[in-house]
């Protein structure tokens with residue numbers, strides 16, 4: 001007998017296509033894995049040491065739901081430094097990962113049957129986390145235009161039905177590297193105010209951007225009267241994917257709600273992990289910059305090489321560390337990614353994993369050293385020419 005989940009929205013969940021493909025390669029040793037979205041290097045030593053010291057000091061007890069006050073203060077100061085905001089610890093809730101921050105934000109906002117409007121292609125976990133709660137997902141297409149991805153704001157606004165509960169926007173975007181500009185963010189906030197819609201902004205790639213210090217953030221455009229939640233994470237900027245540490249920025253008056261929702265989801269986060277987070281914020285700026293220089297070199301390599309291949313089209317990613325490219329003649333991205341895996345030993349993520357708008361594309365994570373990427377490109381060449 002097969003036991004199915006009781007909740008219909010959970011029964012309807014589809015497994016991740018990226019996991020499905022990567023599971024098929026378990027046990028293969030010669031695969032260059034470029035399918036997952038994470039830096040190739042471990043967390044820097046000074047961050048790891050801070051956590052080790054905290055363990056040795058015996059910091060193994062339960063902690064406050066919203067995170068230890070020192071980390072909440074450090075997060076407010078970090079954002080104030082980047083964006084010129086006046087946030088305080090009362091605007092911050094620490095979470096065990098960006099994914100959990102997203103889930104908590106959506107639990108605070110999404111009512112059963114309300115519409116959640118999401119620009120796509122997008123990391124599948126965003127719409128899935130809203131769909132679990134009974135949200136009706138409406139996708140609005142990002143489109144490549146003039147060599148880069150764009151969102152037509154008029155199209156976004158027109159796509160919001162009267163029952164819209166939230167706009168769920170991931171900028172900088174996984175998988176395309178598309179990014180909202182400041183004036184676009186202002187127009188989105190004006191729209192949310194006019195229509196009384198929540199804004200949930202996923203900014204986990206805010207520090208991985210190639211033409212400025214940090215990506216435009218909604219943080220410096222919202223007020224304490226706006227209905228907003230900003231999701232962020234330590235995973236990408238400080239190479240801390242396995243630690244599971246993220247945070248939410250929200251109006252102060254919402255934070256007691258966050259506290260309750262956090263209590264009933266995860267209760268609290270391991271203190272040494274939070275102390276590692278403080279160290280990352282206070283001493284990790286050099287690491288963020290050095291990582292970016294590596295990703296910049298990798299991006300340049302891929303852009304140059306793909307430009308030499310007439311069948312390949314790579315709209316320039318402004319941010320994040322993904323090349324999201326199409327190959328002429330490829331319409332089934334999963335079948336093509338399977339072929340790339342089988343014939344070239346390269347793990348790519350199929351574009352269909354990011355919604356129907358991603359079909360026909362492949363995602364390659366370039367958070368890696370350029371010699372490895374050179375090798376991967378050489379192996380893939382027969383299927384790209």
Ligand SMILES: Cc1ncc(COP(=O)(O)O)c(C=O)c1O
Pocket residue numbers: 037097098099100123170173174202204232233234235241244245246
């Ligand atoms: C757009 C986006 N948001 C959130 C996350 C979650 O990051 P984490 O749960 O590792 O903090 C990811 C990870 O890939 C992502 O790509």
